Amino acid sequence: MQPAAAGLVPIGLAVWNGEANQRDGDKFLSAWHFLHFEHGRVDPRYVNGLLWSPRIKGDPEAGKALMRERGCAACHSYPGNPIPTEAGPGLTWAGGIHRPDYLLESIKNPSTVIVPGKTFSTVTNGTRVSVMPAIKIPERELFHVVEYLRTLR
Ligand code: HEC
Known part of the structure; x- marks a missing residue:
């Protein structure tokens, strides 16, 4: 397997509960998680977007x-x-x-x-x-x- 070219890959999981007749768009979605590939390149601009450090602290x-x-x-x-x-x-x-x-x-x-x-x-x-x-x-x-x-x- 080739190591991933991108160092940080977002993944989301979808889960369908067949017992509740879930299908198509009717499903549960996870929040985003990240796979980190050590040998891949991580774009600092992408990381900055993920790390939320706003100029103004909201309430x-x-x-x-x-x-x-x-x-x-x-x-x-x-x-x-x-x-x-x-x-x-x-x-x-x-x-x-x-x-x-x-x-x-x-x-x-x-x-x-x-x-x-x-x-x-x-x-x-x-x-x-x-x-x-x-x-x-x-x-x-x-x-x-x-x-x-x-x-x-
Ligand atoms: C007249 C109806 C209307 C009003 C008022 C409105 N929105 Fe929206 N909003 C929409 C529609 C339609 C979309 C989907 C189209 C798009 O992507 O812009 C949307 C998209 C969004 C999204 C992106 C959601 C996604 O799943 O990607 C956000 C966040 C959002 N609105 C927040 C707000 C906030 C905060 C306000 C008030 C300051 C607001 N909206 C006022 C109709 C409205």
Whole structure:
């Protein structure tokens, strides 16, 4: 076997419980884990993305309140949100599945990465754009929200 060219390889596991009739997308997903290959090369930029050392230290409790105040709760389901909605992807496991820098980017520039889903985006002049509005919130609040989303796992 050739040693992996990449020194750090993310893996996620999917588990289907047949007894509960789980199939296709109905399954459990693990958080990300990493395989470290000693002889592979590790890109420092990749490691920096994984090691979250934000310029501003966010407060998860403040972030939770902002999810309501800033309208996120109208489109995203997550524990403690009483509004039943499927306008955007569920965020119940967002902290386990996504890297913090991805979460930050998703809020600042929703169309950079668009989650697949029939109702999640539209095509305008040949360009696919997210239906999530680029919500202008003070930078400090952005870090509060990301810190809250990180607790969802
Ligand atoms: C009008 C509905 C709407 C509002 C309001 C909204 N979103 Fe979204 N959001 C979406 C949709 C639709 C997507 C999927 C398309 C995309 O990737 O942008 C999305 C994607 C996301 C993602 C990426 C999820 C993933 O699984 O990759 C995050 C994180 C997110 N939103 C957080 C927020 C936060 C935080 C707020 C409030 C500041 C917010 N959203 C407000 C509709 C909305």
